[in-house]
Amino acid sequence: MAVIGTRGYPSFYGGFETAVRKLAPYLADQSWNVTVYGRSADLEQHSDKDPRVQVITTAGVENKSLSTLSYGLTACLHAFWTKPDVALVMNVANGFWLPLLRLRRIPTIVNVDGIEWERAKWGRLAKTIFKIGAFMTARFGTVLIADSKEIGRRWRDEFGRDCVFVPYGGEAGSDHSLEDGLSPERYVLVVARFVPENTLPEFISAARNLARDYQVVIVGSSGYGGHLEDDVRLLAEENENVRWLGHVSDDQRLLALWRHCGAYFHGHSVGGTNPALVQAMANGAPVVARDTVYNREVLGNDAAFCLPEGDEIERAVRRVMDTPSERKRLSNISLERVQQGYTWEAVCAAYERELRSQAEEKSLSEVTK
Known part of the structure; x- marks a missing residue:
């Protein structure tokens, strides 16, 4: 074949x-x-x-x-x-x-x-x-x-x-060490290709405020340069709490980032079941997702959703980062949903x-x- x-x-x-x-x-x-x-x-x-x-x-x-x-x-x-x-x-x-x-x-x-x-x-x-x-x-x-x-x-x-x-x-990662300088459950993570429909512009807006209180880790690139890469590069240069890792091809390194994050923002809007979302779930990431029919299909209606606006993203992520019981609840939802066919x-x-x-x-x- x-x-x-x-x-x-x-x-x-x-x-x-x-x-x-x-x-x-x-x-x-x-x-x-x-x-x-x-x-x-x-x-x-x-x-x-x-x-x-x-x-x-x-x-x-x-x-x-x-x-x-x-x-x-x-x-x-x-x-x-x-x-x-x-x-x-x-x-x-x-x-x-x-x-x-x-x-x-x-x-x-x-x-x-x-x-x-x-x-x-x-x-x-x-x-x-x-x-x-x-x-x-x-x-x-x-x-x-x-x-x-x-x-x-x-x-x-x-x-x-x-x-x-x-x-x-999705698959669970091994005990890969976390990135130097990151604290478990104290950083916000986003993993996405840099295109508008992945809500990158809105997340960048939210990240400027989130970085005052938490570490923010951004994984991904456009593959072709462009203004979104320029915006993320400038954000990381201006704020020591923001780290842009670019494209990460090491599976275990990426799975460790999902496993230890305090909140994972998933902004994909038009692609059906997204591989990054399923991988995040398999590693127990507490997910805050853009409210779309696709993300609700994968996560179920009890997960955390928000509108694609900077202030809405910031509010939803802060609620998870500041509430240990909510992080645990969302982590359990992720792990349970993966076993239902993913x-x-x-x-x-x-x-x-x-x-x-x-x-x-x-x-x-x-x-x-």
Whole structure:
């Protein structure tokens, strides 16, 4: 089987890459021959790389607008030639190339991700491309996977396609030491890509006041520079209580930050089930989340939510930081919710069931031709 549409294996860039790092070795354990397509510039040498996973790098255009489309095309062309039993395709932008795989009778399992055409970070052309890619995915994808039930509802209403619900998983970290200078339960944490829909501008506003009384740790970057990185850099330079760590690729280091924080603010608004949120929950982080249907689906209605406004974020975070019983309550909610289907074992098993079902159906159809 082949995985198309991520930055490769092992890669630590985002949610798709995290899923592949968990899924590829799991599938190898289930006797699959696993090939992951990737981009050579984004693959990281790492000690936990499974030698059973074949990595194929293809060519593409390295820029914000064309990278997904171009790398997806070259990966699909290679898969067209090699003809794997089944392909797991990430991202609806690759919907443009699904007819190639169908032409070769390669069944496709497509993770549709979030509602990309509603993300503020994309311009009009990119939003149009994603929307057309979604129509193509609905038309040519064999099985669609949505990481949230709400995303599945949107696809049923807008495209007339049902999706299989498979979320992201979380894992508890080891006893990795905390960053030097940080005090357990006395720092506020945010982990996010620097885009407006992740509520970064509003959190920066809240952080200016929160930093008077607590340490504030910011993890993430835009990947392309820009004004949000400039704003966070200036905030950290002006206030010794603010620490910007940039992109953190060390899993255990990041899990330790979630495990020991006093409050984790999760501002993602349009992406369905967010991998960072599930990882935070698996490590018992007391979560304060932007009030969205997606975050309520994952956390449940008893969690702490706030509006995407600086003063509202500050108020909600202070309530958690100043109330030990509330921190404990929210931590327990996180740990309990993860066990309700948001573990990597459950997630990988669900993917494997769909892949095996399609591979067996293809094999049967070839025998009976």
